[in-house]
Amino acid sequence: MKKLLSIMLSAFLYMSVTSCGEADSSSTANSSNNTDIQAVNSEKADRSSPDGKILVAYFSLAGEQYEVGVIEKGNTEIVAEMIAETVGADTFKIESTEEYPTTYDGLLDISKKEQNDPPQIANTVDNISDYDTIFLGYPIWWGDTPTIIKVFLQSYDLSGKTIIPFCTHGGSGLSGTDKTISELCPDSTIGESLAIRGSTAQNDRDSTKESVTKWLEETGYGV
Numbered sequence: 634m635k636k637l638l639s640i641m642l643s644a645f646l647y648m649s650v651t652s653c654g655e656a657d658s659s660s661t662a663n664s665s666n667n668t669d670i671q672a673v674n675s676e677k678a679d680r681s682s683p684d685g686k687i688l689v690a691y692f693s694l695a696g697e698q699y700e701v702g703v704i705e706k707g708n709t710e711i712v713a714e715m716i717a718e719t720v721g722a723d724t725f726k727i728e729s730t731e732e733y734p735t736t737y738d739g740l741l742d743i744s745k746k747e748q749n750d751p752p753q754i755a756n757t758v759d760n761i762s763d764y765d766t767i768f769l770g771y772p773i774w775w776g777d778t779p780t781i782i783k784v785f786l787q788s789y790d791l792s793g794k795t796i797i798p799f800c801t802h803g804g805s806g807l808s809g810t811d812k813t814i815s816e817l818c819p820d821s822t823i824g825e826s827l828a829i830r831g832s833t834a835q836n837d838r839d840s841t842k843e844s845v846t847k848w849l850e851e852t853g854y855g856v
């Protein structure tokens with residue numbers, strides 16, 4: 634099965650290169666020395682001093698995950714906690730009303746079904762209007778955001794807010810998901826994004842923390 638996903642991931646990488654006519658910008662723009670970690674310059678990024686209340690909202694699953702075996706804490710959740718700790722933000726873990734399977738094969742199945750039958754979100758952000766900036770974290774699924782992220786974005790009026798995407802992945806990088814978010818939220822500012830390989834987030838926390846800190850400093854959210 635792992636071999637199968639490797640083939641699928643290669644296909645996604647290939648698609649992201651050919652369908653856009655150029656390599657995914659996430660792999661070239663402003664990338665750090667660690668090829669697993671990418672920060673992406675968005676044209677819309679607001680580099681002025683950020684202020685106001687910050688929320689880190691994320692979707693992330695424990696259980697069996699690609700390249701890392703059975704994990705107790707999701708890869709994206711690890712990054713989300715590092716961001717929240719550094720910037721002093723509130724956190725919100727996006728939960729589905731349906732429990733996700735804890736096997737990797739099960740996740741492949743359910744995630745495909747969700748593309749046509751979107752999940753419902755079980756929890757709600759209180760007082761979303763209080764937040765000026767939302768760091769939004771997710772794993773890359775099928776070369777895209779999980780469907781639940783789209784449901785989340787459509788559940789709130791995020792106009793006028795800054796949304797800063799971050800993701801973990803198994804090799805595809807950001808996969809243009811910052812553009813997807815921008816299309817779903819045309820009246821929001823989309824900040825400079827970060828993509829970290831899931832296995833790096835899970836198994837090399839020091840280097841992940843270093844990259845998160847550097848990215849936050851470069852984008853004006855550092856301490």
Ligand SMILES: Cc1cc2nc3c(=O)[nH]c(=O)nc-3n(C[C@H](O)[C@H](O)[C@H](O)COP(=O)(O)O)c2cc1C
Nearest residue numbers: 693694707708709772773775776801803804805831
């Ligand atoms: C259903 C599913 C689809 C995936 N599709 C991709 C993909 O297209 N490209 C990629 O790089 N990684 C893919 N992955 C790997 C995840 O993005 C990666 O393991 C991520 O770090 C998981 O994050 P989490 O532990 O926070 O849920 C997929 C994983 C799952 C479960």
